[in-house]
Structure formats: structure tokens, C-alpha cells
Amino acid sequence: MEQAKTIFEKNKPGRRCFDVPEARGPKPEDMIPAKLLRSAPPAIPQVSEPEVVRHYSRLGRRNLGVDSTFYPLGSCTMKYNPKVNEAAAAMDGFLNLHPYIPQDCAQGALELIYDLEHFLAEISGFEAVTLEPAAGAHGEFTGLLVIKAFLDAAGEERDVVLIPDSAHGTNPASCTIAGFDTRPVKSDSKGLVDLEDLKAKLDPKVAALMLTNPNTLGLFDTNVCRIAGMMHDNGSLMYMDGANLNAILGYARPGDFGVDVMHFNLHKTFSTPHGGGGPGSGPVGVKAKLAPFLPMPRVVKEGKAFKAVFKAEKSIGRVRSWFGNTGVMLKAYTYILRLGARGLKRVAENAVLNANYIMESLKNDYSLPYESRCMHECVLSAKNLLKKHDIRAMDVAKRLIDLGFHPPTVYFPLIVEEALMIEPTETENLETLDEFIAAMKQIAKEAEETPGLLHDAPVTTPVGRLDEVKAVKEPRLVFAKSSP
């Protein structure tokens, strides 16, 4: 077992990585008001350079990521991220470009923003796209503000957003922050929007429906055109959560099936290492009538020159500093150019094929809540194991870690009991899928034969099963005292 001392426990006052000479000129205390200065130095551990390197290398080895293992975390699209993206994003001219540099010295970056907006518009069927929002949830918030501004300008008082019960938690959260009330819509027995319930929930207060398609059950809502028609007949708008765009790339365009506003998750569909809070990018695409309300700045083309415009009469204003997360945009841009139109279609084909292969292979070992063919992810349930052997989705997830896999998403979507939401993505080969399927089958067998093993899992990790709820509700952030 690796040495388990924390970096704080290794603290030895006076130990240094390297010494820097005393700064010449004014000292911080000459420039910063006394009331803003610390009274005591921060408790930063004092250690040597090899200790720092070994500390982080050890933590890195304990990490589980797409580069080390299969990572079928449903809804999160943990596809392999091609390293060429990193090379592009690390190019000096982009990396060290100051956001306040005069525009004629940043033509390349502005062109990239302009082009990427147009690529995304073409892929999704929208007339205008903003790259400003920094995450999917931020895109939702921005899209909702655009809807609000559009309705306000039309003199409409609508403050309710309809949300299917299979939706991602960020959907109702974004609505609330944007000042809307939410109204849930039921799913039918096939896992799609219940049209009767939708009809019953429509009234003149409804601003929009927030639909995820394919939805979080991994199912494409084939009624989407009808649903859009119902919304538009009611004078409401159709918002789509585009986090699952991976499944339909090159095959269907939300702008063509009635959607007015949609956010993308560049870090999911168009590959950027993500998780643990970022970095992300959540562009928003809109139909022409909503374009004047998009946030600033906007990049326009005048002759051969690219120009950033910072003011427009109807714009909702800024939602983020500067031009958004340009590093993520560069990766997405590189990814799209490298794959090309045909390659993007193959993303969808293989993502859907892989998910269906897993679903078909495991549907006799786990319960399948919805029988239909899935899109890019499949939702199974450990309900059968719970009933017969007292084994829950969480036990399955923890045991997978012992067997060398990152677990799938569990207990989401909320409408599926003991949910196991598996998204293999297109970047995995048949051998990897077969190894994962074998592990899942082994676990189903262990549930019957040695359930104790599953209750104890994981046993191969530095720490065993953690009380995640307690860790969130009662965080104990203890820092060792260290004096300089």
C-alpha cells in the first residue's frame, strides 16, 4: 500500500522547493491596505520539490480518467479526447493572446470564433450561435434569458417553463435562477413525453418547454415535431437541452425539428477533458427571431475582416467575461475539422451502435425499464438484484471499480428505480465493450452467489466505501497548522 501521509503532514518549517530573491521595489504591504492583508501567513505546507512531485504523481495514479480506463458515465459523454486538440489549444498565438489586444492583432482568434459559430449553426440547424456561456447549465440560463427578453419585447407575460420528469437537474435549476416557475410533465410508458399530460399543462402562462432529445433515458422522442407544434400553437417556445447531441450528429438537426433555442455542451459532444467542474463551454443556438437577443460580444465579418461588436440594442448583455472559454472552443474547432462531415456522422453511428450492443448484451442480467432501441446511452436497472439479493445499483457501481472500470451514472434519471445509466461513447472498441459486459455479468452472478463481496466493494482502492452524503452535508475541511 502506498504511503498515505498528506502533504500537510509532511510539512517541515523552513523546507523549500527553491529560493527566490527578495523582491526589489515596493512590498505588498506598501501597496495593499492593511485591512486587506492577512494577519498570519497562509498554512501552506513547507516541503521539498521531490516531495511535491511525488505527492501529485501519487494522487494522479489514484485518479480514474478516460485516459486510464473505460468511463461509461451516462449523460456525461466521457469520450476519449484526441491529443491533437490539446496541441491546437496550446499554440502560443492562442494561448498567450491577451483578451484586450487590439482587434486587428487578433484576427485569427476572431475568425476561429466566427467559424465555430457557423459550424455549430450548420450542424444544428440554427441561424445564430453564441459561444459565450461557460458550461451546459450556463447555456441553459443564457437561453432562458434570451427567451425572457424575446417575450418581454413582444409584450407577453409568460413565466412558466414545462420540464419533463426525466430532465437533468440543471434544467429546473436554471429556470428558477432565470426567474421562471417550473411545471413538470410526465413521461409515458415508453419513456417519452406524455402528450396528454403536456396538453393538460399548456396555458397562456407557458413561456417554453425544455426538452432533452434524445432524452436522459437514451430515447429519441419521435413526437418531437408534434410537441413543437403544440408549443408554437400555444404561443410558447421550444427549448432543447442539447447535451445529448452526440447521438444525432449529422443525422438530425434540432433547428429542423421545431426547436427555437438549444444549448450545446462542447466539452461533451465535441471533446474536451471535463469533470470535476470544468473547463466547459455551453454555446446557445437560436432561430433568427431570437438572434437579436443573444449576449455580447458578437463576432461579425466585414469584408475580409472580423470584428467583435460589444453593444446591440436588444441583447441580454454579457453572461461571461471576454469571449468565453476559448481553450475549449479551440479543441471543438480542431475536433470538427479533423472529423469532417462524414466523421461527425460516424460519431453518432458508433455511439448508438455501442450503446445498443451493451443494452442487448445485458438486458437478461439486469432489468430493462424501456424496451425500445436506445440512442447513445442505455438505462438499465438493478431492481431485479435488489429484490432477489439485496444488491443495489450502488453496489454494482462500487464493484465495477474493483474490476477496473469507472462506474456508470447511478440513480439518474430519477424516474427509473435503481438506475444504471451507461454511455459507452463511440471511442470504445468491441474488445473494451466485451470486457465491460463480462464484468457486469460477473457482478450479476456474484449478487446471487457472494453478495457480501458486493456489499464490501470496493476493496482494491486506497479507501473503501465512503459516506458520500455525510461528506457533502458535514464537510470537515481540516488543514494542518504550519508556520513559515
Ligand SMILES: *Cc1c(COP(=O)(O)O)cnc(C)c1O
Ligand atoms: C451535462 C448535462 C447538463 C449540464 O451541463 P454542464 O456542462 O455540466 O453544466 C445538462 N443537461 C444534460 C442532459 C446533461 O447531460
